[in-house]
Amino acid sequence: MLDRKYIVENPELVQQNCQRRLAEVDVQQLVELERQRREKLTRVQQLNRRANDVSKTIGQAVDEREREARKAEGRRLRAEKDAAQFEHDQLEAAIQQLQLAIPNLTHPEVPIGDEQASRELRRGATPLPEFDFAPQDHVAICERLDLLDLAGGARTTGHGFYFLKNEAVLLELALQRYALDVLLEAGFTPTITPDLARDAIVAGAGFLPRGPETQIYSIENSDLSLVATAEITLGGLYAEQTVPAEQLPIKLCGISHCYRTEAGAHGRATRGIYRVHQFTKLEMFAFTLPEQSEAMLDHFCELECRIFDGLEIPYRVIDTATGDLGGPAYRKFDLEAWMPGRGDFGEVTSTSNCTDYQARRMQVRYKITGQKGTRFVHTLNGTAVAISRALIALLENHQQADGSVVIPSVLRPWVGKDRIAAPA
RNA sequence: GGAUGGGUGGCCGAGUGGUCUAAGGCGGCGGUCUUGAAAACCGCUGUGGGCGCAAGUCCACCGGGGGUUCGAAUCCCUCCCCAUCCGCCA
Numbered sequence: 001m002l003d004r005k006y007i008v009e010n011p012e013l014v015q016q017n018c019q020r021r022l023a024e025v026d027v028q029q030l031v032e033l034e035r036q037r038r039e040k041l042t043r044v045q046q047l048n049r050r051a052n053d054v055s056k057t058i059g060q061a062v063d064e065r066e067r068e069a070r071k072a073e074g075r076r077l078r079a080e081k082d083a084a085q086f087e088h089d090q091l092e093a094a095i096q097q098l099q100l101a102i103p104n105l106t107h108p109e110v111p112i113g114d115e116q117a118s119r120e121l122r123r124g125a126t127p128l129p130e131f132d133f134a135p136q137d138h139v140a141i142c143e144r145l146d147l148l149d150l151a152g153g154a155r156t157t158g159h160g161f162y163f164l165k166n167e168a169v170l171l172e173l174a175l176q177r178y179a180l181d182v183l184l185e186a187g188f189t190p191t192i193t194p195d196l197a198r199d200a201i202v203a204g205a206g207f208l209p210r211g212p213e214t215q216i217y218s219i220e221n222s223d224l225s226l227v228a229t230a231e232i233t234l235g236g237l238y239a240e241q242t243v244p245a246e247q248l249p250i251k252l253c254g255i256s257h258c259y260r261t262e263a264g265a266h267g268r269a270t271r272g273i274y275r276v277h278q279f280t281k282l283e284m285f286a287f288t289l290p291e292q293s294e295a296m297l298d299h300f301c302e303l304e305c306r307i308f309d310g311l312e313i314p315y316r317v318i319d320t321a322t323g324d325l326g327g328p329a330y331r332k333f334d335l336e337a338w339m340p341g342r343g344d345f346g347e348v349t350s351t352s353n354c355t356d357y358q359a360r361r362m363q364v365r366y367k368i369t370g371q372k373g374t375r376f377v378h379t380l381n382g383t384a385v386a387i388s389r390a391l392i393a394l395l396e397n398h399q400q401a402d403g404s405v406v407i408p409s410v411l412r413p414w415v416g417k418d419r420i421a422a423p424a
Numbered sequence: 425g426g427a428u429g430g431g432u433g434g435c436c437g438a439g440u441g442g443u444c445u446a447a448g449g450c451g452g453c454g455g456u457c458u459u460g461a462a463a464a465c466c467g468c469u470g471u472g473g474g475c476g477c478a479a480g481u482c483c484a485c486c487g488g489g490g491g492u493u494c495g496a497a498u499c500c501c502u503c504c505c506c507a508u509c510c511g512c513c514a
Contacts, residue, residue: 041474045483052483055495056444067494074494198504223503242471365471370453374471 001361002102004095008034014102020112020322021103030098033091040088047081104357106322107294107331117321121333124308124315126397128338133401137341138392139272142168144403145420147395148273160262160277167420171394171407172280172387174414176255179282179307179385183253186303188284193233193254196224201236204362206328217259230254231381234285239362242374248366249288249296253384256281272392274346279388286380287364290356293378297353300382301333304349307385310410313393314338316345328354335383337393348389351382 007014008031015027054074058067111117129135142148146166153162164172180190199209199218202225208214209225218225227233234254243250258281273279284303286296301317308315320332329352336345356376359365365374398406404421412418 038474041483045474048483051494053444056442058442058494071494076494078494 001099001357002104003356003360004034004099007031007099007102017106018102020106021325022114022323023101023103023327025098025101027098027102030095030102033095033098037088037091037095040084040091044081044084044088047077047084051077051081100361103325103327104330104355106325107353109319110325110331111319111321113321114323115321118324119319119321121317121319123317124305124313124335126309126312126314128314129340129397131340131399131401135340135396135399137272137339138395139341141395141399141403141405142272144422145405146423147420150272158277160275162273162276167415167417168391170415171391171411174411175385175387175390175394176280176282177414178310178410180253180255182303182307182310183282183284183384186251186299188251188253191230191234191252191254193227193230193256195227195257195259197227197232197236199223199225201239202227202232204239204358205232205235206358206361207232215261215263217261226259227256228260229258229281229381230256230283231285234283235358235362235364235379235381238287238364238377240364242365242367243287243377245289245366245368248377249286249292252285254283254285256283258386272341273388274392276388279386281386282384284351284380284382284384287359287366287377288380289366290375290378293353293355293380296378296380297331297333297351300351300380301335303384304333304335304351304382308335308337308348308393310408311390311394312408313390313397315348315393326352328352328357330355330357337389338397339393340396340399341392346389346392348386348393349383352380354379354381 002014007027011027011031015025018025018027051074054070054077058070058074111119136144139148139150147164147168149163149165153160184190196219200223202209202216207216207228209216210218216225216228233256234252237252238250257278259278260276262275262277284300286293286300288296305315305317315335315337318334318336320329320334325332332350332352334347334351335349337348339346355378358379359376362379364377364379366377367374394408395405398408400406400419402422404419406419407415407417409418
């Protein structure tokens with residue numbers, strides 16, 4: 001959510017930004033409604049003050065008749081106030097709705113346009129693999145090495161669910177542990193988060209917990225939903241808190257399962273475990289001072305690169321274009337790993353600087369000692385490793401002519417072997 | 425899941441329907457005094473918002489939401505959280 005004052009004071013700028021980000025919002029209407037709301041608010045406050053004044057005199061009323069007269073006056077004023085308040089609240093709700101639809105401002109260097117306009121910033125340290133055999137996709141590799149049971153997942157739970165088996169289990173745990181070690185080294189506080197969150201927290205992070213548009217599973221007869229990412233709980237951890245400025249930046253990481261309905265995503269890259277309803281992810285999250293957030297975004301991106309360089313997986317870094325940024329991001333870098341099975345790059349991580357957009361909505365503030373008032377922190381999130389997609393890139397890039405898969409050296413301490421060989 | 429007791433400001437803590445201001449204390453900030461410090465004394469003290477160039481001033485906020493009332497920290501409903509006990513459970 002953008003600052004309402006900023007919107008009112010810069011309607012043209014905000015409108016232009018909406019256009020670039022392919023968000024259809026009538027900013028001018030918001031400005032007009034806000035003008036009306038202010039008028040109504042002033043009226044409410046005046047009536048409140050008068051009603052309070054009347055109430056204070058009732059205790060001192062000299063006789064019963066005087067007392068009743070004042071009570072009637074108080075009743076009248078309160079009724080008038082309630083009516084004005086109702087109108088105010090109607091306006092407020094309408095403004096909120098518009099305000100929530102306005103995306104964050106955009107970093108000046110972000111390429112303008114749709115997905116095609118996104119810019120490749122650089123490549124990872126590992127060159128694209130050159131196979132002297134026909135490389136297979138992860139589904140075929142997993143079948144040969146008995147690493148994955150897609151049919152079993154479908155039978156027990158449904159399409160989009162799966163069992164990891166054998167070395168894939170070791171790889172999942174190894175990837176978690178390897179990436180966690182990188183983040184611990186970088187000073188993150190590690191957490192394992194709840195996999196469920198209250199709908200209010202889910203909404204605060206910018207996700208729709210329920211309704212036809214939702215990407216989130218919700219629990220019947222409760223206000224809980226399964227999280228789509230630990231970003232929801234890690235951000236929610238500080239919702240409505242005020243943090244002393246000297247504690248910033250706060251760098252957290254969290255391991256959670258991620259559940260996504262992927263409604264409307266059918267037919268697009270549905271083979272294998274690229275797009276699934278459940279996966280495990282190690283997520284980075286930071287709360288920073290405003291002046292720290294740009295450097296923190298680079299830091300997150302650099303860590304993602306370090307993790308994938310360590311896994312010897314080739315990738316490119318994308319500066320996501322305005323039309324593809326989503327609402328909260330001021331700037332977003334994606335790592336796209338090479339996936340030989342598709343013969344294309346596929347998104348494996350994503351890191352965003354949400355500036356104060358998410359913090360305003362979640363009410364996460366900081367206070368500078370000795371200064372009056374508080375300000376909103378900046379929030380950032382980034383994928384350290386999303387296991388299912390990392391597995392795809394790992395298996396497909398490290399496959400060998402004999403059908404085996406070589407384990408990257410950084411994972412060997414936890415996998416306990418240097419190669420996954422086909423069963424005899 | 426059941427029972428009981430709780431949730432008040434940065435912290436502790438009083439406050440069962442009405443004196444214009446949530447008592448008092450601690451901490452913090454400023455001042456007086458002092459060569460300096462301590463003590464003592466005096467003053468100030470949170471968040472969000474409206475109006476105003478400003479000084480100011482007004483509104484709201486006592487876990488969240490709703491209700492009763494002219495008026496609610498206080499009474500009622502509901503939810504959340506904390507503590508203790510019981511039941512269940514890995």
